[in-house]
Amino acid sequence: MHSTLSFSRATTVPTTNYAFHSQSPINLRFCGLRREAFGISILTRSSSGRVRLSTRGRSKRISASTGNNGTPPKSFDYDLIIIGAGVGGHGAALHAVEKGLKTAIIEGDVVGGTCVNRGCVPSKALLAVSGRMRELQSEHHMKALGLQVSAAGYDRQGVAGHANNIASKIRSNLTNSMKALGVDILTGFGTIVGPQKVKYGKVGFTDNVVTAKDIIIATGSVPFVPKGIEVDGKTVITSDHALKLEFVPDWIAIVGSGYIGLEFSDVYTALGSEITPARDGKPVIIELTDAKTKEHKDTLEVDAALIATGRAPFTNGLGLENINVVTQRGFVPVDERMRVIDANGNLVPHLYCIGDANGKMMLAHAASAQGISVVEQVTGRDHVLNHLSVPAACFTHPEISMVGLTEPQAREKAVKEGFEISVAKTSFKANTKALAENEGEGLAKLIYRPDNGEILGVHIFGLHAADLIHEASNAIALGTRIQDIKFAVHAHPTLSEVLDELFKSAKVKAPASTSSPISEPVAA
Numbered sequence: 001m002h003s004t005l006s007f008s009r010a011t012t013v014p015t016t017n018y019a020f021h022s023q024s025p026i027n028l029r030f031c032g033l034r035r036e037a038f039g040i041s042i043l044t045r046s047s048s049g050r051v052r053l054s055t056r057g058r059s060k061r062i063s064a065s066t067g068n069n070g071t072p073p074k075s076f077d078y079d080l081i082i083i084g085a086g087v088g089g090h091g092a093a094l095h096a097v098e099k100g101l102k103t104a105i106i107e108g109d110v111v112g113g114t115c116v117n118r119g120c121v122p123s124k125a126l127l128a129v130s131g132r133m134r135e136l137q138s139e140h141h142m143k144a145l146g147l148q149v150s151a152a153g154y155d156r157q158g159v160a161g162h163a164n165n166i167a168s169k170i171r172s173n174l175t176n177s178m179k180a181l182g183v184d185i186l187t188g189f190g191t192i193v194g195p196q197k198v199k200y201g202k203v204g205f206t207d208n209v210v211t212a213k214d215i216i217i218a219t220g221s222v223p224f225v226p227k228g229i230e231v232d233g234k235t236v237i238t239s240d241h242a243l244k245l246e247f248v249p250d251w252i253a254i255v256g257s258g259y260i261g262l263e264f265s266d267v268y269t270a271l272g273s274e275i276t277p278a279r280d281g282k283p284v285i286i287e288l289t290d291a292k293t294k295e296h297k298d299t300l301e302v303d304a305a306l307i308a309t310g311r312a313p314f315t316n317g318l319g320l321e322n323i324n325v326v327t328q329r330g331f332v333p334v335d336e337r338m339r340v341i342d343a344n345g346n347l348v349p350h351l352y353c354i355g356d357a358n359g360k361m362m363l364a365h366a367a368s369a370q371g372i373s374v375v376e377q378v379t380g381r382d383h384v385l386n387h388l389s390v391p392a393a394c395f396t397h398p399e400i401s402m403v404g405l406t407e408p409q410a411r412e413k414a415v416k417e418g419f420e421i422s423v424a425k426t427s428f429k430a431n432t433k434a435l436a437e438n439e440g441e442g443l444a445k446l447i448y449r450p451d452n453g454e455i456l457g458v459h460i461f462g463l464h465a466a467d468l469i470h471e472a473s474n475a476i477a478l479g480t481r482i483q484d485i486k487f488a489v490h491a492h493p494t495l496s497e498v499l500d501e502l503f504k505s506a507k508v509k510a511p512a513s514t515s516s517p518i519s520e521p522v523a524a
């Protein structure tokens with residue numbers, strides 16, 4: 001039986017062998033991941049169609065209001081109730097307990113949410129396998145290291161089991177950590193029934209009502225499937241199905257070349273799939289249409305299609321209408337402190353939304369950091385998370401990581417605010433550790449202000465880029481300037497010297513600060 005997919009948007013299909021090409025910056029940009037920063041493009045059939053799931057700009061002035069959605073309770077069962085026990089909810093819960101808050105977390109499915117059960121954790125387990133397969137299959141690479149491997153193979157069930165086991169293990173770690181700290185885990189679907197009041201329970205059965213001084217919505221997201229595509233879980237799948245690795249199709253089309261598209265093309269190509277072009281007579285037919293002209297471009301016939309076209313917030317049934325909150329394309333509107341904004345533009349007292357459900361930055365660590373930021377606020381310390389200091393990484397081979405602005409974004413900001421920017425680049429080619437690993441392909445790029453040494457953005461493409469980015473993200477978070485960080489000492493030989501060289505190569509006019517935390521204070 002044929003499933004027919006029709007796309008009104010251009011389909012972005014990573015090519016066989018997952019080719020990256022250096023060329024001039026292009027306009028393919030997706031949530032958090034910025035390929036144009038490197039001038040890297042993914043070969044596409046058409047690059048004109050794209051979807052951005054992001055929060056909208058809000059210019060309305062925000063003021064606190066009590067609203068008229070019922071009477072707030074006079075005393076509370078909890079200091080804090082979190083709806084959703086994903087990584088965002090978990091991070092908030094642990095920090096709340098540390099701050100002495102009586103905390104409950106409501107979970108309608110399994111603890112760990114997307115990241116642990118259907119996201120970061122199982123996908124990174126699959127990518128760990130694909131990385132090794134890729135290495136073992138590369139005769140050239142093995143030869144360069146003087147190694148001989150007769151044949152690299154894998155057992156599909158074994159690989160799937162590895163991903164599943166690690167998800168179960170981390171799920172129980174998360175559950176145990178919350179239980180051990182005294183977080184009440186309340187099982188059932190949570191709905192806000194009024195200010196500071198939530199009911200939870202199995203849908204259609206008796207509801208329990210609990211109250212809290214503050215409530216955090218952390219209900220996450222689900223795969224977004226464009227209209228006209230029917231997901232059957234077998235031939236047309238989302239990441240939820242793909243992570244189970246129930247089969248490795250010979251020919252698969254991956255629709256969308258964002259994080260999921262890239263990471264799964266790495267997995268499937270390493271495990272032997274062909275990622276388009278497809279042969280004839282296959283069960284899934286994909287019509288490729290130019291997003292602008294609607295002109296038919298091509299027809300693909302493949303064994304399977306992975307729909308990786310973004311994620312939609314999961315906010316249905318949350319009862320937001322009971323507190324006069326209207327979602328925007330499903331996302332809960334929040335201000336920079338994650339405080340929920342009602343339909344009139346006023347803040348809903350004591351209500352916050354973190355993680356994928358607010359759409360600010362759909363990453364696990366961003367969800368958790370937002371949760372921690374909210375707990376800081378409700379326990380008396382004002383805190384605004386600087387999202388420009390939150391790193392992001394795509395765990396392909398090689399990895400891609402980034403923090404802060406892209407070069408085009410930095411240039412736009414520079415024009416608006418009237419300052420100059422400079423760009424420095426270093427390569428992995430001269431790095432001893434990278435060469436020892438025979439992994440010299442890679443580069444790092446720094447976008448900065450030459451006048452005061454402010455780091456505006458760092459982008460890395462190469463071995464362990466996801467780990468290397470943290471020196472830059474910590475520097476941005478702490479406000480450390482290049483003229484100071486360039487004196488920090490890095491162990492030799494390590495990949496971290498790529499960043500050392502990057503900072504040292506920047507030409508900053510401002511002198512190093514005399515109170516730099518990196519230098520020993522000199523007695524007067």
Ligand SMILES: Cc1cc2nc3c(=O)[nH]c(=O)nc-3n(C[C@H](O)[C@H](O)[C@H](O)COP(=O)(O)OP(=O)(O)OC[C@H]3O[C@@H](n4cnc5c(N)ncnc54)[C@H](O)[C@@H]3O)c2cc1C
Nearest residue numbers: 084086088108113114115119120190220355356362363364
């Ligand atoms: C394939 C894949 C790979 C990914 N890899 C990475 C990665 O490597 N790094 C990274 O940073 N991010 C990654 N992400 C993104 C990451 O998973 C999400 O950003 C993160 O899970 C968001 O956390 P959250 O707490 O907001 O929501 P979720 O993790 O989605 O958790 C929400 C929880 O709320 C529960 N819930 C929802 N509604 C209710 C309700 N009304 N009542 C009770 N419970 C409710 C859900 O059951 C769920 O458990 C990946 C995502 C996918 C799909």
Ligand SMILES: NC(=O)c1ccc[n+]([C@@H]2O[C@H](COP(=O)([O-])OP(=O)(O)OC[C@H]3O[C@@H](n4cnc5c(N)ncnc54)[C@H](O)[C@@H]3O)[C@@H](O)[C@H]2O)c1
Nearest residue numbers: 009010011012031050051256258259260308309310362393
């Ligand atoms: N390593 C990580 O941190 C990681 C890994 C996986 C997922 N995630 C998170 O999960 C979220 C979802 O990932 P994703 O890759 O699905 O989304 P994404 O937003 O990163 O990419 C979706 C891509 O699909 C394209 N697209 C949308 N509709 C299309 C259509 N009809 N035809 C062709 N292309 C279309 C978009 O242009 C975009 O490039 C991301 O926002 C990311 O934050 C993170």
